[in-house]
Amino acid sequence: MVKRIEPEDKRAEFELAYKRFAATLEQLLPGRVSTQHINDLRWLSYIRAAAKERFEPHKKLDISDCGEKVKKLISDHLQAKGVQQWIEPMTLFDPDFHDKVEKLHSDEAVASSMEHAIRLVIHVRLDDNPVYYTSLLEKLRKILEETRNDWIERRKRLQAFMEEVQSGEHSEAEALGLSKEEYAFFEVVKKYLTEQGDTEQIGAQPEASGQQGGRSGASLAGVAREGRVEYISQDLIDLAKDIARDVAEIVRENYIMEWVDNPAKTDAIQHAIYMLLNRRYFKQIKLDVRKKLVQPLLQLAKKHFAVLDTGDSQRGF
Numbered sequence: 001m002v003k004r005i006e007p008e009d010k011r012a013e014f015e016l017a018y019k020r021f022a023a024t025l026e027q028l029l030p031g032r033v034s035t036q037h038i039n040d041l042r043w044l045s046y047i048r049a050a051a052k053e054r055f056e057p058h059k060k061l062d063i064s065d066c067g068e069k070v071k072k073l074i075s076d077h078l079q080a081k082g083v084q085q086w087i088e089p090m091t092l093f094d095p096d097f098h099d100k101v102e103k104l105h106s107d108e109a110v111a112s113s114m115e116h117a118i119r120l121v122i123h124v125r126l127d128d129n130p131v132y133y134t135s136l137l138e139k140l141r142k143i144l145e146e147t148r149n150d151w152i153e154r155r156k157r158l159q160a161f162m163e164e165v166q167s168g169e170h171s172e173a174e175a176l177g178l179s180k181e182e183y184a185f186f187e188v189v190k191k192y193l194t195e196q197g198d199t200e201q202i203g204a205q206p207e208a209s210g211q212q213g214g215r216s217g218a219s220l221a222g223v224a225r226e227g228r229v230e231y232i233s234q235d236l237i238d239l240a241k242d243i244a245r246d247v248a249e250i251v252r253e254n255y256i257m258e259w260v261d262n263p264a265k266t267d268a269i270q271h272a273i274y275m276l277l278n279r280r281y282f283k284q285i286k287l288d289v290r291k292k293l294v295q296p297l298l299q300l301a302k303k304h305f306a307v308l309d310t311g312d313s314q315r316g317f
Contacts, residue, residue, distance in 0.1 A: 002051050003108065011051060018044055019065070022074075026067030041070065042077040049078055054116055092117045092166060107151040114158040115144065118165055125169075127303055128180075130296075131187035132169055176241060181304040185244035188296045192289055193236055239284060243277070250276045251301045252308060260306045270298050 005014045025033055025041055045063075052059065063074050097117070104110045118140055126133045143161060147154035173183035254272045259265035277290040285293075 001047050002054055003112065005047075005051055006055060006112070011055070014048070014051075018048055022066050022070045026070045029069040029073075038073065041073060045074045045077060054112060092121050092162065107155045111151055111155040111158055114155070114162055115140070118158070118162060121165055129169060129184040129187055129300075131191045132172070132184070136165060136168070176237075178241065178244060179248070181300075182241075182244040182248045184300045184304060185247045185297060186240050188300065189240040189243045189293065190232070190237070192293050192296075193240060193285070194232060239281075243281060246276055246280065247273055247297055247301070248305075251305050255305060255308045260302045266298075266302075269301060270294060273297050273301070 005011045021044065022041060025037060063071050066074065101110050101113050104113060118136075122133045122137050122140070139161065143154065143157050147157060169180070169183065173180055176183065176186065178186055250272050251269060254269050256262075256265050256268070259269055274290070274294045277285065277293060281290065
């Protein structure tokens, strides 16, 4: 029954019918309602709560719009032993998530729970690293499309993908030697450099303190494509890492308390980022791309550096 109301339009239709039914019972309780109708309300409340847990675990179950008599019936039923354990929200990082999922009775139910747990992680963390988590969302969509009629295969592939989601961002950042904040900057920079195709000297070392030098990368290609596969050069990756670290450092250097909510202070950080890109990377990146990078980098700075952490946890997750 939960599966039947997975589409949003079906859930909206169910929600409307449920509220009408609950309102009718509220008017008739206690004397003019049969036990069968009370049990129907309890059962439908269970389905409603289970659907909320499955499809919208980030939202709290709300029964505040029900009448007092119906509200007590629902509350007593959902708190009963044997019911609550089935509708408690499952998140991907629960230590017993795997055990909870395995208690479900079908490949379809297991796959559906995995899918929505993954979606919740992406939804919650999207603003932290938009490029990375958007790429995960695309991977999820591809898995769902390719396993449309095969629940066993979908369960298998989602299991593997779930493990990637659980460790992915941290592992990727660690492998690159970047903090969480720097990794978010890195993903944005890499995206713009690869998608725009406007890098002129990928691989050239950024200028330090106005000095000329470094290896020339004029002949190096940043991105190579073979069919649908995209290969990104190590030089481009190194350049994106350098920019990510420099942006994080320039934000720290120009940090002022409450800068995110003060337009003048925000403009100062924005200008500092722009000048950094112009001074150090004008040979590697064309002007129009440098300009396009400023806003996404600024938004990430607002997210990760609203309050400056001066301790060792700067580089942690």
